[in-house]
Amino acid sequence: INITKAEYIASAVEPRQFPEEKLRQIAFIGRSNVGKSSLINSLTRFHNLARVSREPGKTQTINFFKLTAKYYEDESIKDFYLVDLPGYGYAKTGQANRKKWASFIEKYFLFPQDLYCVCQLIDIRHDPMPSDINMFNWLLKHEIPVFVIATKADKLGKNSISKNISCIKKALKVPELTILPYSSVKNEGRSYLLDFIGHALVE
Ligand code: GTP
Ligand code: MG
Numbered sequence: 001i002n003i004t005k006a007e008y009i010a011s012a013v014e015p016r017q018f019p020e021e022k023l024r025q026i027a028f029i030g031r032s033n034v035g036k037s038s039l040i041n042s043l044t045r046f047h048n049l050a051r052v053s054r055e056p057g058k059t060q061t062i063n064f065f066k067l068t069a070k071y072y073e074d075e076s077i078k079d080f081y082l083v084d085l086p087g088y089g090y091a092k093t094g095q096a097n098r099k100k101w102a103s104f105i106e107k108y109f110l111f112p113q114d115l116y117c118v119c120q121l122i123d124i125r126h127d128p129m130p131s132d133i134n135m136f137n138w139l140l141k142h143e144i145p146v147f148v149i150a151t152k153a154d155k156l157g158k159n160s161i162s163k164n165i166s167c168i169k170k171a172l173k174v175p176e177l178t179i180l181p182y183s184s185v186k187n188e189g190r191s192y193l194l195d196f197i198g199h200a201l202v203e
Contacts, residue, residue: 043190065082
């Protein structure tokens with residue numbers, strides 16, 4: 001597919017603010033600063049679509065972006081949402097805030113909607129943190145399909161990439177998992193992810 005249109009639709013802090021139009025959704029979750037907003041910009045090639053920041057905790061609301069995909073084969077068109085979720089594991093937020101975050105995210109995941117899968121982003125340079133592992137297990141427990149993406153792959157050489165991917169699989173305890181290395185700087189992993197989404201929209 002090719003992304004021909006991408007626009008910001010809504011920011012929500014509770015379900016009544018979710019967009020009215022029902023479209024298939026693909027959500028992005030991960031620790032603060034892991035590169036969720038950057039990945040959305042890289043994927044769409046709309047560079048100011050999602051706000052990026054060097055400071056963790058930039059995205060504080062659930063942000064919906066409506067995208068139009070055009071299929072190469074028959075030029076058919078499909079609209080869908082990419083959903084940028086606020087990051088977890090932000091050290092400076094207190095316990096109260098973390099609780100608020102959890103109930104807020106939970107409401108999103110448990111709200112009836114056409115959520116195809118959650119892309120969980122993990123920094124390729126480090127072992128998954130307990131918060132990553134908890135999130136992953138929570139999604140499995142709720143039978144929400146999860147696709148793991150290892151971000152900032154441009155920061156490592158080839159050998160370290162495959163070594164670190166194995167470490168992530170081991171930490172998540174799913175050895176047969178497919179993990180996609182991604183770089184928003186070099187757009188590596190982009191065409192794989194677009195193919196994945198292309199299939200997701202017609203399934
Ligand atoms: P929150 O909204 O705070 O949860 O963060 P986020 O996950 O949306 O991260 P964001 O996309 O804002 O990126 C955080 C920082 O990482 C920024 O300084 C980005 O430029 C940088 N970054 C993101 N992706 C990549 C990447 O693929 N490679 C490199 N080298 N840097 C990246
Ligand atoms: Mg963000």
